[in-house]
Amino acid sequence: MHIAEGFLPAAHAAGWALAAAPFVVHGARAVTREVRERPEATLLLGAAGAFTFVLSAIKLPSITGSSSHPTGTGAGAILFRPPVMALLGTVVLLFQALLLAHGGLTTLGANAFAFAVVGPWAAYGSYRLVRRLGGGLLPGVFVGTVLADLATYVTTSVQLALAFPDATGGIAGALVKFLGVFAFTQVPLAIGEGLLAVLLFRVLTVNARPELERLGVLRPAADQEAAA
Amino acid sequence: MTGLAVDDAAWRSAWRVRSPADKLALCVGLVLCALVLPPWPGAVLVGAVAVGLALGPARVPAGTFLRAIRWPMAFLAVGALTAVVTLDGGIPGWAPDAAARAGELVGRALAGTSAVLLLATTTPMSDLLPELRRLRVPDAVVEIASVTYRMLFLLLAALGSVREAQTARMGWSTAGRSYRSAGMLAAAVLTRSWDRAHRMHEGLAGRGMETGLRVLPEARPSSPAFLASTAVLLAAVVAVTGAVR
Numbered sequence: 001m002h003i004a005e006g007f008l009p010a011a012h013a014a015g016w017a018l019a020a021a022p023f024v025v026h027g028a029r030a031v032t033r034e035v036r037e038r039p040e041a042t043l044l045l046g047a048a049g050a051f052t053f054v055l056s057a058i059k060l061p062s063i064t065g066s067s068s069h070p071t072g073t074g075a076g077a078i079l080f081r082p083p084v085m086a087l088l089g090t091v092v093l094l095f096q097a098l099l100l101a102h103g104g105l106t107t108l109g110a111n112a113f114a115f116a117v118v119g120p121w122a123a124y125g126s127y128r129l130v131r132r133l134g135g136g137l138l139p140g141v142f143v144g145t146v147l148a149d150l151a152t153y154v155t156t157s158v159q160l161a162l163a164f165p166d167a168t169g170g171i172a173g174a175l176v177k178f179l180g181v182f183a184f185t186q187v188p189l190a191i192g193e194g195l196l197a198v199l200l201f202r203v204l205t206v207n208a209r210p211e212l213e214r215l216g217v218l219r220p221a222a223d224q225e226a227a228a
Numbered sequence: 229m230t231g232l233a234v235d236d237a238a239w240r241s242a243w244r245v246r247s248p249a250d251k252l253a254l255c256v257g258l259v260l261c262a263l264v265l266p267p268w269p270g271a272v273l274v275g276a277v278a279v280g281l282a283l284g285p286a287r288v289p290a291g292t293f294l295r296a297i298r299w300p301m302a303f304l305a306v307g308a309l310t311a312v313v314t315l316d317g318g319i320p321g322w323a324p325d326a327a328a329r330a331g332e333l334v335g336r337a338l339a340g341t342s343a344v345l346l347l348a349t350t351t352p353m354s355d356l357l358p359e360l361r362r363l364r365v366p367d368a369v370v371e372i373a374s375v376t377y378r379m380l381f382l383l384l385a386a387l388g389s390v391r392e393a394q395t396a397r398m399g400w401s402t403a404g405r406s407y408r409s410a411g412m413l414a415a416a417v418l419t420r421s422w423d424r425a426h427r428m429h430e431g432l433a434g435r436g437m438e439t440g441l442r443v444l445p446e447a448r449p450s451s452p453a454f455l456a457s458t459a460v461l462l463a464a465v466v467a468v469t470g471a472v473r
Contacts, residue, residue: 004300006271006340007307007333010263028369035368039437040429042368046375047421053376054383054417058410070414091373095380098348098356099232101296105256105344106263164311167323173315181310192407199411200418208419 001156001182002096002111005104012163017109020090023117027087034084045080049088052076053095060192070193074148075200077120078127078141079215089116114155123148137205137218138198145197149190153182231384233292234348242287243350247450248359251351254281254458258343261465267332270469271339277461278342288349296349300341308333353377358445375425382424383417390416 008016034041055072072092077085090112096102103111127144131137157178166173204212212218238244243251255278262274282288311333312326323329347356354377360370390413394400399409429437 001303004303004307004337004341005259005344006262006337007304013263028366031372032366032368035371040425040433042371043375043425043429043432044422045372047379047425049372049376050379050383051418051421053380054387055414057384057387058413060407060410087369088372088376091369091376094373095353095376097344098353099234101234101300101341101345101348104300104340105259106340160307160311167314168316169314174311177310177313177315181306195407196410196414199408200414203412203415204418207415208422211419211422 002103003107013106020113023086027083073119074123074145077123082120085120118155119148119152122151146194153186237349238352241350247448248355255347262339267335271335275339278346
């Protein structure tokens, strides 16, 4: 869930912006280098940003009855790597703030830290781990996407708990409250988005194999045949 | 019509012709006032000014403004309630000053959101993105964001038409089918976005694109009167807040 404009105190908003900045700047440097080497990357990365934004317009049926919209950062991190997603995710969050009023400008740093930094790294790290342990593409995609959403939701809850400690339970008590309240929408969303990502990658492996090979998600078919 | 009501409003707004830098100064000023001034009466004043300017001189449709604010309202209601409920030994109860704290939180956030919406409903993203260059954002990033903005609407249109076709074939009739359709929908949109990007690159390469997608920005000179009014308005908000406190 996006933290709305003005919800975080000024010091927290500034602190989270500072925390997200190095990752976003690193992403911007990586992207600038990529564009200098391959000018067509501008269009491909722009398309990836647009896809991430549009993915959040797909409504998933949810078990708890709440409508849930995918965040798209898990699948994005597996396809385009976390540094690129740190930048693209922040651009998409800016667009969501200004085109949909989801999130805000002063809370952009906090939202970027949860959605564009923690989520993508959780996705990519767990995806690589599953692949290394011998899991296939689809189990890796499922675990990566689910953990991206859960990590984003836990990070946002921590941000809210730090800003609004409980009167008796302190920060830990507040964290329990925020985790509990948002679990109703965020846990089904994580599982739903995991399933969606598996279906997405299954269609992509059939219909867009060359693109997946170019992105390094799949090894070239010739290698696999040679290995088999 | 583009499918994004806030964007439609921005293109039609009476303030569309004003300099984006002027509007940024006004709206960022209001956002900062909402953030740092005491919520009473600071947030109320900022909210009133932002809504008044949007519905008045900028002629943004009230329905668009209200509909846009619905989403943050849901988060605010849940978030503010959770912040002021306390779990004393596992039993939920109200924290001290719960009503006042919830009011402050919601007031501040609504004022800030209104100020951001004033910017969003009067300034299309394609006017705002070139302003990022002045904030030392690298050219490559601004160009990627510009491509994202322009491709967004093509993909939203593709999403709508694929979903319509799926719905007509009972693709969204049960939860299982809905998931299958959602997966195919996402894949269709992603492969279309790649295809579109490749074709755009080929077209641009054929026209000699080497150093990026520079376009001439429309000249929208800054208005000294608008900037002066902004300064007076922001000073008045600060002064009235200080006087009432």
